[in-house]
Amino acid sequence: MMKHLKAEIVAVGTELLLGQIANTNAQWLSQQLALYGINVYNHTVVGDNPGRVEEAFQMAQKRSDIIIVTGGLGPTEDDLTREAFQAISGMEMIEDKTAMGKIELFFQNHQVEMTPNNRRQARVFKGSTVLKNNAGMAPGMKVTLAEKTWFFLPGVPREMKQITKDEIIPYLQVMIGNEQIIKSLVLKFIGIGESSLEHELKDLIQAQSNPTIAPLAQDDGVVIRLTAKGKSEKSIKQLLNNTKIQILERVGEFYFGEDDQVIEEVIVELLKKQKKKLAAAESLTGGMFTEKVVSVNGASEVCPGGIICYDTAIKRDILGVSEQIIQNKGTVSEECALEMAEKVRKLFGSDIGIGFTGVAGPTQTEGNPVGKVFISISDIHGYQKVEEYLFTGTRNSIRKRACLKGLEIIYNYLKS
Template sequence: MREYKAEIVAVGTELLLGQIANTNAQWLSQQLALYGINVYNHAVVGDNLERVEEAFTLAQKRSDIIIVTGGLGPTEDDLTREAFQLISGMEMEEHKDSMDKIKLFFTNQKREMTPNNRKQARIFKGCTVLVNNAGMAPGMKMELDGRIWFFLPGVPREMKQIAADGVIPYINELTGNKQMIKSLVLKFIGIGESTLEHTLKDLIQAQSNPTIAPLAQENNVVIRLTAKEASEDRLDALLKNTKLKILDRVGDYFFGEDDQVIEQVVVDLLKKRSMTLAAAESLTGGMFTEKIVSVDGASEICPGGIVCYDTAIKRDVLGVSGKTIQSKGTVSKECALEMADQVTKLFGSQVGISFTGVAGPKEIEGEPVGKVFIAIRDVKGYQQVESFLFTGNRNTIRKRACLKGLEMIYNYLK
């Protein structure tokens, strides 16, 4: 089967400014992958005729299938048609059915149609019109020197409707649906990207199908497996076999797949064990508890937590002994263990976790910026305290402490 190179070009200055996310390209890439179409390039270009023309010229040179979203509206900065006309020389005309639909819309709304709305009904002569049942401007499909072009509105609901009705059926026919692409994301915590990659070096070097791609994300390290096959069952078998080989080496650090996040896994484990968790937070300032309660159903396992940033709150509200604070300090393993113990008693939970340390900007009690103690205590007498020296700015240190706490609780529950 011929391999088609696809490209998605999104037109709109608002995308470049970050005012909206380019979810259209993400969705289209996912759909094309189901039919074995590789998307080699995503392009985003602002509402400037010269730059849109340049983007289209480049796409015409390097891609077999080009899907353009946006720039089909009624205003002067909607320049998709004009840019494509410059590279193709194709003539445009008004599409009667689309124009009738636009007129009817304004009639039904009892509003006067401004002349610029006629622009939305303009199409290229000889194109295949893709009916827009969710809006006004129709989509278009055409060929230019062997390249296949699709033009879709930028409004997601309109884009998805036209793509589902007009683009995907064509892609299915083009490929014969003989090959599918499917990805599986494996998530790991407590192991660095370089260590993970080194441990799996031979598997990565020998990869073919599925491909194995280690990736670093803000809160964890992931491996993305991508397989190509003719059926869903064969895809799943390929992915499963490769996953098992990977977990045989680094399974101790594995916590979930695809959209799973570590806080969700922790909450699920607490529910499974019928346990509750409370947190005493100094430098993290409630960040850990916020992560936990962001998960649906967290009320079943989290009775509450306390932000004990001030020394007096640690002593007078949480109940850490004044002797410990005076002799060992608030940034110490002894204080962290008492905090975890006291929060368990205060909230009647089965397990408690505590965070105390120095987020910055200056040292505290002789301890450097980034020094953090995290402790876990449970009602059966288990206790664990770890010290860390995190780098980064104030908020980075707090985030890393929170993530490490989630890792420690996960390993405790596991």
């Protein structure tokens, strides 16, 4: 079994350097490699320049055991990955008949004339292992150069992921041997920051060995990734579960789910179980909260609708917020938020209403500073609550933080 394998991901494409697209391929590939205990030591991004691509490849060959290259395998003149690798390896390129047949069939089926440059996509290195592309035209390749393993993949994320799952992962499993299984469990939290979570678990994190404990901040809260190694699924499951119990004993009040679960899914599930319906009146969030809820399958059972009441006249004439509150307290106030939650609940015949009002910016409103937000809740039994916040950041980040805080408030209400 090979140990301490060093991996590197090289992304080829000027559009990545210009920031026109994000390098999500490297992020995803690193996550996959980590599951098999393979450490990624370098992410390299290089533009469509033959000399610089060649230089990046030479560096990767010197320092890494596994090099995964994404991009630069297309039909155009700026697709230079093959040529750059040929320059450092001296390997001959040939046309793969199977890949070429697939490309020709694609154009025939779409009744489009194939331009000659599309033949470039079928070129592979002689002696390489051709990796079948079940999601597109250009095949991938596996090449060994001076005991270093190279994988070449298309830059299109859908195609890259498909080839990795179908072809590369089975190879990695053989490469690392079957003596060790590695699994991860992601625990998700809301209402606690990354630094606070880390502080609460400081001694556990410092003493970590197996599983490892890694707190990470994400857009929809904070996660802890537990990664365990073992010789059987059963032993790994026990390791992960024991550590999960220890963590939840300390910060369980903020825990809402794990792995791919998102907070809105948990909220919809709780609403269904409790046979309750939820409606939202949104000013600064502009429908963002309702969109999150209705993105979940089956949300129609628990969310009859909502109202975007950005303008004061809509708050007054459509939602029914009283003129007295608007004049005396203002639209950015505790009183207005409470009335918004109550009115929307009654308007849609729901059990729970939630109201969002505040100042997203760029300027003050009614003397209130940018970032001041009120979020309120009203239920059919007369329960009312309003929270006041002062968020910082850009206009849209304030709106997103308000939306997330609203999800947190509803989750805690349903949980209690």
